[in-house]
Amino acid sequence: MDAEESYQVRLEVFEGPLDLLLFLIKKKKIDIRDIPIALITREYLDYLNHKDRINLDREAEFLLMAALLIYIKSQMLLPREQVLEPEEDPRRELADRLMDYQTIKAAVQVLREKEDEQLQVWKRSALTAPLPDGDLDLIEVSLYDLAESFFTLMKRRQEENLKVIKGKEVSMAEKMNEIVSVLKERHYLDFLEYLDDQETLEEALIAFFCLLELIKARLVTAIQEQLFHTIKVWLRKEAHVKVTHD
Amino acid sequence: MTEKLKEIIESLIFISVEPLTLEKMKEVLPDDPEQDIVRAVQDLAAGYAAGGGAIHIVQTAGGYVFSTKPDFDPYVRRLLQIERKSKLSHQALETLSAIAYHQPVTLPEISTIRGCDSTYALHSLLEKKLIKIVGRKEAPGRPLLYRTTDKFLVYFGLNSLEDLPKEDELKKLMEEENA
DSSP: OOHHHHHOOOGGGSSSHHHHHHHHHHHTTOOGGGOOHHHHHHHHHHHHHHOSSOOHHHHHHHHHHHHHHHHHHHHHHSOOSSOOOGGGOTTHHHHHHHHHHHHHHHHHHHHHHHHHHHHTSOBGGGGSSOOOTTSOOOEEOOHHHHHHHHHHHHHHHTTGGGGOSOOOOOOHHHHHHHHHHHHHHHSEEEHHHHHHHSSSHHHHHHHHHHHHHHHHTTSEEEEESSTTSOEEEEEOTTHHHHHHHO | OHHHHHHHHHHHHHHOSSOEEHHHHHHHOTTSOHHHHHHHHHHHHHHHHHHTOSEEEEEETTEEEEEEOGGGHHHHHHHHTOSOOOOOOHHHHHHHHHHHHHOSEEHHHHHHHHTSOOHHHHHHHHHTTSEEEEEEOSSTTOOEEEEEOHHHHHHTTOSSGGGSOOHHHHHHHHHHHHO
């Protein structure tokens, strides 16, 4: 293996074009604030030419950077009447990005050290992760889970709704009170079942919005016992007092 | 009195799976003044640190937990039948750093900082619950905003985000390395 070959590093080891640029800058011992663009562009393109296999997905990012370098060089070649202020330097934005990226890389090192330390110490929270099948595994659900359940329901009710001629008027406030009183009585309600029980589509919609409002106000919480299971809505403990007073 | 308080707190920490916060302790001990509780926890932690035992109390994500010392890692792993805890990939860690230092931040912003597409890494971090969605940015396309979680703090043994080295400290670190 000759020197030329041994120097070659695979492009895959670089996270992206900024990573490669930083590597070249370090290798040439260049000041980031004063990058000789022509030199670094040549190095950069050399680098791209030297690698054997082409991965188109990643290639685009690297080519975009090459284009940017050439653009910066062209900006610098333009004849100007006045000497440029430092903040007008066409290289400035790239230099800022490189500096930012460099800080992130330093942070990566710090975090990696901390990770190594932490991997060797054990806390009880590390032990509770996998629960055996069948056990209650409460997952507080996100908005997306709720919306997904809601759409399943809507699909189920699509046809039947045609039969309804005139729905009764329901206000958000009424519905919210109704939900809270049901919750106080039964402690929890099944999200899908409850919406399914609503007489009309409109009422179901209102009930859904009410639930979202209540969750947002942190008066109730939505919990899924297991992935893909039904979502249950509980009154929050700390909310009990508040609701009774309202 | 303080001895008793220390022992109460010790048992609370012992039984807690998540880091036990001062707020939780205050809930359990409504009659004890906050500074007494704080002093008791600190005494307790110092006692463990000085005692030379296998366990100590660490402060992480704003709360207190018991933790084993690194020396016993091989034995604990043998007990739990865990070969090795997996580390984050370089890509994931870099994405996580970008989020930690720029949060709240959107995916396009992260990709710009790293100079490459970060979609995959972002999703794996979300799955690991090291980051979370905190809303949308009022910008074209209303992209989602991301933040690090408490689990992130626990994972790296940090008490709060303040524990991360400041940006100028990082710059100094780099200069030392470049020199």
